[in-house]
Amino acid sequence: MIISGFFGSINVTDPKEADIILDDIIDSGATKRKYKALYPRKKFITLFEKDKKVDWVNFPFEKNINEDQSDTVVRLLQIIGEDPNREGLLETPRRYLSAFEEFLNPPTFNMTTFAAEKTDEMIVQLDIPFYSFCEHHLLPFFGKGYIAYIPHKKIVGLSKLARTLETFSRRLQNQERITNQVADYLQENLEAKGVAVVLKARHLCMEMRGVKTSDTNTVTSKLLGYFKKDERTRAEFLNLIGNHRN
Structure with a gap:
C-alpha cells in the first residue's frame, strides 16, 4: 500500500507521489529491499515482521490511538463477513478490547x-x-x-x-x-x-x-x-x- 498525505491519508499508486510506503507483513523481505533501494528517502512502515519483535505502529495520519485499536476489531469483523454497523455489533469493538484488557491484567499481589x-x-x-x-x-x-x-x-x-x-x-x-x-x-x-x-x-x-x-x-x-x-x-x-x- 502506498500512501500520500499525512493529513487526509490518500492511497496512491505511484510511489513517487507517496509520503510513506506501507507493507502489511515482511516475510522474505524482498518488497522492503526493493522499495528501500528505489526510494531510500521515503519512510517505510511494516505492520508485522516474522523474525523481529515490533512495537505498536502509530501512523502519522492517526489521531486517536484508542479509536484506531477499535478500528482493528472492526476490520476483523469485516474479514469474517460480518457487518460492524449492525445493531448487535456497534459496541463490540470497544467491549472486545475492554474484555481482553481486563483479562490480561490480573491484580498484582505480594508473596508474603x-x-x-x-x-x-x-x-x-x-x-x-x-x-x-x-x-x-x-x-x-x-x-x-x-x-x-x-x-x-x-x-x-x-x-x-x-x-x-x-x-x-x-x-x-x-x-x-x-x-x-x-x-x-x-x-x-x-x-x-x-x-x-x-x-x-x-x-x-x-x-x-x-x-x-x-x-x-x-x-x-x-x-x-x-x-x-x-x-x-x-x-x-x-x-x-x-x-x-x-
Missing part, C-alpha cells in the same frame, strides 16, 4: 511468607479454578489446578497459591508453560522441600475446531524436590487428588 514453625507436612490445595487463552488460536482453555508444597522454613497464605495460578494463567499461554511457571515460582519464593503442580483443563481450540473432541481433558504436571525424587511422597499427593475426585 511466614515462618514454618515446625510445619513440615504436605500442604495441598485442590480444585483451584483457572482460565487462560490459547496463544495459538486466541481461544479459551480452563480447568482446575492442584498445588502442593512441603515447607522447609517458609509457608504462605493459602490465597497466594490461587493467586499464583491466576497470575500465570491470565495471559496468552499454553498449559504446559503455566504448569512449569507456577511450580518454579513457588519453589523460588518458598524454598520448599518439594512443590507439585497438576493442571486439568478443557481447550476450546480443540473442542470447537480441528478435531472437535468435546469434554476432553488435558492433564499436565510439574514435580520438584521430594515430589519428584521420593516415590511415597509423590504417591501420597496423587492419592489425595484421586480420592478427592472420587
